[in-house]
Amino acid sequence: MIPAQFNYEAPGTIDEALSLLAANPDDAKILAGGHSLIPAMKLRLAQPAVLVDIGRIKDLSYIRKDGDQIRIGAMTTHYQLESSTLLRKICPLLPECAAQIGDVQVRNKGTIGGSVAHSDPAGDWPAAIIALGAEMVAVGRDGERLIKADDFFIDLLTTALSAGEILREIRITKPAGRFGHAYQKVRHPASGFAVVGVAVALQIGSNGACESAAVGVTGVASKAYRAGAVERALQGKQLNDQAIAAAAAHATDGVDANSDLYASEDYRRHLAQVYTRRAIQAAAARAQ
Numbered sequence: 001m002i003p004a005q006f007n008y009e010a011p012g013t014i015d016e017a018l019s020l021l022a023a024n025p026d027d028a029k030i031l032a033g034g035h036s037l038i039p040a041m042k043l044r045l046a047q048p049a050v051l052v053d054i055g056r057i058k059d060l061s062y063i064r065k066d067g068d069q070i071r072i073g074a075m076t077t078h079y080q081l082e083s084s085t086l087l088r089k090i091c092p093l094l095p096e097c098a099a100q101i102g103d104v105q106v107r108n109k110g111t112i113g114g115s116v117a118h119s120d121p122a123g124d125w126p127a128a129i130i131a132l133g134a135e136m137v138a139v140g141r142d143g144e145r146l147i148k149a150d151d152f153f154i155d156l157l158t159t160a161l162s163a164g165e166i167l168r169e170i171r172i173t174k175p176a177g178r179f180g181h182a183y184q185k186v187r188h189p190a191s192g193f194a195v196v197g198v199a200v201a202l203q204i205g206s207n208g209a210c211e212s213a214a215v216g217v218t219g220v221a222s223k224a225y226r227a228g229a230v231e232r233a234l235q236g237k238q239l240n241d242q243a244i245a246a247a248a249a250h251a252t253d254g255v256d257a258n259s260d261l262y263a264s265e266d267y268r269r270h271l272a273q274v275y276t277r278r279a280i281q282a283a284a285a286r287a288q
């Protein structure tokens with residue numbers, strides 16, 4: 001439970017952080033809240049020679065409305081998102097998801113950027129990020145690039161970020177019109193991580209039917225994924241119990257589901273269907 005030896009750097013600017021990463025291309029790691037990285041280092045699953053702590057860089061922790069966009073700095077903590085009155089009004093999926101992460105200590109230190117960059121298959125944020133169609137702003141020595149949520153989560157603990165890039169900001173288009181959000185999760189009893197977590201964002205048309213649905217699922221597979229078959233089954237439908245249950249039955253279509261000591265593959269698939277149904281029902285009720 002003692003990490004291997006490492007050097008600690010605390011740059012004051014993004015440019016300094018990028019230089020440190022470039023100078024140590026194979027063995028530097030970014031440190032954000034440390035609530036995934038430090039446990040991995042203690043178990044020696046990660047053994048970086050240099051830790052680049054981005055916690056002292058100014059202006060990486062914020063929640064801003066900018067026109068029709070919501071901008072969230074990568075170092076914004078789960079608690080800041082959970083307690084944001086602005087987000088409760090304009091994008092309630094974010095505080096609802098944040099409130100279900102771990103415990104209060106984890107939420108006080110852990111960051112949305114760290115969680116998204118880590119791509120833990122049982123992490124909560126990736127489901128919400130997918131359902132909201134977020135864009136990730138990555139900054140490297142060659143400048144900035146935008147990565148869409150659908151292209152961001154590549155596999156277990158693997159994202160589209162390149163070595164030496166820093167996730168700087170997460171951008172979400174502010175939901176408009178008649179919409180409903182929900183995040184429903186089965187918590188692992190020890191860690192709180194998602195055995196299954198389902199984030200739903202619905203857009204309802206003037207005739208009361210589902211105009212569009214976005215469904216992100218975490219905990220089930222090696223990475224969070226978009227449940228496209230569920231989304232297609234909801235589109236254009238009046239959201240009664242029958243239509244919702246029929247759509248939710250597709251929650252794991254085409255997905256290799258995980259199996260572990262806590263939940264077998266079949267049980268996980270079953271939970272995914274049940275919690276997809278519940279999340280759609282909750283989102284539909286809120287869109288009334």
Ligand SMILES: Cc1cc2nc3c(=O)[nH]c(=O)nc-3n(C[C@H](O)[C@H](O)[C@H](O)COP(=O)(O)OP(=O)(O)OC[C@H]3O[C@@H](n4cnc5c(N)ncnc54)[C@H](O)[C@@H]3O)c2cc1C
Nearest residue numbers: 030032033034035036037102110111114123124167192193
């Ligand atoms: C007891 C416990 C319970 C938990 N329960 C839950 C839970 O229920 N749900 C859940 O989702 N999570 C849970 N977590 C994980 C927690 O949410 C972490 O905070 C989160 O996964 C990682 O965020 P962090 O800021 O701590 O990142 P760190 O641990 O500092 O970093 C994680 C990884 O991301 C990289 N990284 C960090 N920031 C950036 C960036 N800006 N750009 C590029 N790379 C970056 C790091 O190099 C590292 O590889 C739990 C953790 C603990 C210890």
